[in-house]
Amino acid sequence: MNKLVKNSIWILIAVLGASAVGGIALNRGESINALWFITAALCVYAIAYRFYAAWIAATVLIVDETRATPAERLDNGRDFMPTNKWIVFGHHFAAIAGPGPLVGPTLAAQFGYLPGTLWILFGAVLGGCVQDMVTLFLSTRRNARSLGQMARDELGPFGGTAALIGTFAIMIILIAVLGLVVVNAMKHSPWATFTVSATIPIAMITGLYMRHFRPGQVLEASLLGVILLLLSVAGGGLIDEHETLRNLFDHEGLTLAWWIMAYGLAAAILPVWLLLAPRDYLSTYVKLGTITLLAIAIIMLQPDIKMPAITQFIDGTGPIFGGKLFPFVFITIACGAISGFHALIASGTTPKLLTNERDIRMIGYGGMLLESFVAIMAMIAATVLDPGVFFAINSSAGVVGANAVDAVAKISSWGYPVTVEQMQILAQQMGEATLFARTGGAPSLAVGMASIFGSAFGDGMLALWYHFAIMFEAIFILTTLDAGTRVGRFMLQDMLGNIWPKMAETSWLPSVIFTSSLVVAGWGYFLYIGVIDPNGGVNILWPLFGIANQMLAAIALCVATGILIKSDKFKFAWVTGLPLLWLITITTTAALQKIAGADTRIGFFAAANDLTDKLAAGVLPPEKAIVAPQLIFNLQLDAWLTLFFVSLLWLIVFDMLRVCSRYLAGKPVLPLTESPHSPSRLVEEWVRD
Amino acid sequence: MFKKVKTFWRIVRRLSGDDAYEQYLRHYVRYHQTDAAHEYHPPLSKADFFKQWQDEKWNGVKRCC
Numbered sequence: 001m002n003k004l005v006k007n008s009i010w011i012l013i014a015v016l017g018a019s020a021v022g023g024i025a026l027n028r029g030e031s032i033n034a035l036w037f038i039t040a041a042l043c044v045y046a047i048a049y050r051f052y053a054a055w056i057a058a059t060v061l062i063v064d065e066t067r068a069t070p071a072e073r074l075d076n077g078r079d080f081m082p083t084n085k086w087i088v089f090g091h092h093f094a095a096i097a098g099p100g101p102l103v104g105p106t107l108a109a110q111f112g113y114l115p116g117t118l119w120i121l122f123g124a125v126l127g128g129c130v131q132d133m134v135t136l137f138l139s140t141r142r143n144a145r146s147l148g149q150m151a152r153d154e155l156g157p158f159g160g161t162a163a164l165i166g167t168f169a170i171m172i173i174l175i176a177v178l179g180l181v182v183v184n185a186m187k188h189s190p191w192a193t194f195t196v197s198a199t200i201p202i203a204m205i206t207g208l209y210m211r212h213f214r215p216g217q218v219l220e221a222s223l224l225g226v227i228l229l230l231l232s233v234a235g236g237g238l239i240d241e242h243e244t245l246r247n248l249f250d251h252e253g254l255t256l257a258w259w260i261m262a263y264g265l266a267a268a269i270l271p272v273w274l275l276l277a278p279r280d281y282l283s284t285y286v287k288l289g290t291i292t293l294l295a296i297a298i299i300m301l302q303p304d305i306k307m308p309a310i311t312q313f314i315d316g317t318g319p320i321f322g323g324k325l326f327p328f329v330f331i332t333i334a335c336g337a338i339s340g341f342h343a344l345i346a347s348g349t350t351p352k353l354l355t356n357e358r359d360i361r362m363i364g365y366g367g368m369l370l371e372s373f374v375a376i377m378a379m380i381a382a383t384v385l386d387p388g389v390f391f392a393i394n395s396s397a398g399v400v401g402a403n404a405v406d407a408v409a410k411i412s413s414w415g416y417p418v419t420v421e422q423m424q425i426l427a428q429q430m431g432e433a434t435l436f437a438r439t440g441g442a443p444s445l446a447v448g449m450a451s452i453f454g455s456a457f458g459d460g461m462l463a464l465w466y467h468f469a470i471m472f473e474a475i476f477i478l479t480t481l482d483a484g485t486r487v488g489r490f491m492l493q494d495m496l497g498n499i500w501p502k503m504a505e506t507s508w509l510p511s512v513i514f515t516s517s518l519v520v521a522g523w524g525y526f527l528y529i530g531v532i533d534p535n536g537g538v539n540i541l542w543p544l545f546g547i548a549n550q551m552l553a554a555i556a557l558c559v560a561t562g563i564l565i566k567s568d569k570f571k572f573a574w575v576t577g578l579p580l581l582w583l584i585t586i587t588t589t590a591a592l593q594k595i596a597g598a599d600t601r602i603g604f605f606a607a608a609n610d611l612t613d614k615l616a617a618g619v620l621p622p623e624k625a626i627v628a629p630q631l632i633f634n635l636q637l638d639a640w641l642t643l644f645f646v647s648l649l650w651l652i653v654f655d656m657l658r659v660c661s662r663y664l665a666g667k668p669v670l671p672l673t674e675s676p677h678s679p680s681r682l683v684e685e686w687v688r689d
Numbered sequence: 690m691f692k693k694v695k696t697f698w699r700i701v702r703r704l705s706g707d708d709a710y711e712q713y714l715r716h717y718v719r720y721h722q723t724d725a726a727h728e729y730h731p732p733l734s735k736a737d738f739f740k741q742w743q744d745e746k747w748n749g750v751k752r753c754c
Contacts, residue, residue, distance in 0.1 A: 075716070075720075076716075077712065077713050077715075077716030077717065077720070078713070078741075078742060078745060079745060079746075081712070081716075083703070084700075084703070086700060087700065087703045087704055090700075090704045091704065095751060095752060095753060096753050097753075098752060098753045098754040099754065100753070100754035146749075167750075174754050178754075210739075211739070211740070211743070215735055215736035215739045215740075216707075216709070216710050216735050216736070216738070216739040217707070218705045218706050218707040218709075219701070219702065219705055219707040222705065271744075272743065272744060272747040273740070273743050273744070276747060277743050277746070277747055280751075280752065281705065334754075335753075335754050339753065339754065341753040341754050342753060344750045344753070345750065345751075345753055348749065348750070349749065349750070349751065479752060480752050480753070480754060483747075483750075483751060483752040484752070486747075487749070487750050487751075490748075490749070545754075549754065
């Protein structure tokens, strides 16, 4: 009887989920309620978690709850420490959830709500969650080793080096694109610029408080910081109204880009406790709080989705970025469905806290499900806007024209009516001078969030909600920016240490300054080009980031597939092998199109040649002709970089296939590096409390 | 109700690292004090512990996209 009830509940969830997904997919013409998205997501997640994830954990990985984890065996009361599973889940989720799943779906909404939503759901349950869970498992069985170390130990030195280079490259591109998103959100917006700048001294005050004034009182200090942050959002409004003060914070994109670079350099050199650590506390609270608030608001408000299911831009002519639905929707969504970066957290960091192997499903698979849910909410926030407004905010001046009248005429001609007055009223409500061509995804997400929050919790404070949303995005983008610069610095110091050992000393100031400057110069260059690019830059940088991120995911899945085969689990190798195959397909297709595509909005070389011809013929307007040589060089560089990424991917795939075929042929390969079984002595549910 | 609030507070403190020093002391009492084979080292002060803990926590990839 009991079993019957259970089965019927699962059948009910399956039917509900299937109808919700079907409803979203088949709906045409009429608007559809956001609640369908939430229902579809929750049902798909529940079924995948209950059946697929459980099956992988029990049959493929064979998690063993009697086995002591590294946290138990190597417990040192600090980084290695058995920790309650909910706490580990919190740490893991806070670490993997960044701005990626917010920006990606916003940009991918140019194809309509359907393609992105389907990939966020199914890409996550079949790809991203599997990657995170398997990597977490493999690292737990290997004393919490990092992805790079596992690649080296199991595949060979080549795999390890490839993982290292891949991580470094993705970091540079990631920081550049995130920097660009922040710059575009602050451009000529004194309110946003003030609020974002205020986060820096606020983080420092918080840092000083918890380090020197009241050492270790993390929560007290954080509370102070969060209050100051909220005050800075309100304070920005006062600055904006003040004649002279507002000029202090009203800047061109390029000026802001230089400031961001200076900030990145300072953050990488300053001690962590002063800026990085306290900023991270604040951004984590704001992030978790805002995401929860957004979920509550969407459920309360039940907004209608106004974007059509599919737009004409699936043919590759989209105004936000060029490229057809396949493969670019997958490349653009990136982190919301599958993110290679997560493999770096799931290996090395999270396993050091894991008390019992049976929690791997909840933390690895469940953590990514939650991340995918955040992406669904970002998709909702982007698609509740009128499509005309959405495209007016996200299309660059280079595509629709710098003049407002031209822009609305062009956007309306696509079938998404919008008027200049409508955009003016909206900008006024949000406390901004203009919302035209505010590319990068952050402003349109903030408008979407502000309208959801405004309708759910009172309409009077739209401008406050808008700038709160901008602050929310900016604060954890800047956290990723300074954490990333710092990690890049460590990697570079490590690499240079092989040539000159003194460079590897992380406390030797000349080395610190030299390597930090190199890393900042790396991403600063791409940020600079992105800012001066009349097409907005995001259209170039985001696909590049997507390709790099998916490549890193492919590396993680290569390691996982290789280990599964070496562990005599050939018949289950498809669990990681199929997502890997899919990633190889989309990354390679996208890379080839970006390199060799004839369309100037897609192919890097085609665009470079086109620009060269136009420059030679003298048909470019003067302001464009000045930056053209830099843009041409950058387009060529991007093409070579893409070629490098895709070659690296194929080399590591061949390396993995080489190891597997040798193993299957009975030839010697590197041995498995799994640590031997030692029985767990922790039995209590709440360990050490 | 009161118990739930207490549990919630405990989770918040643990997640934020607010109770890291208490955890360290508990670990110290359990493993180091009784360890006769090693030389006796007194536990770190709260400020010193916090310094080491914070610096260690930020060594490596800790945040994603």
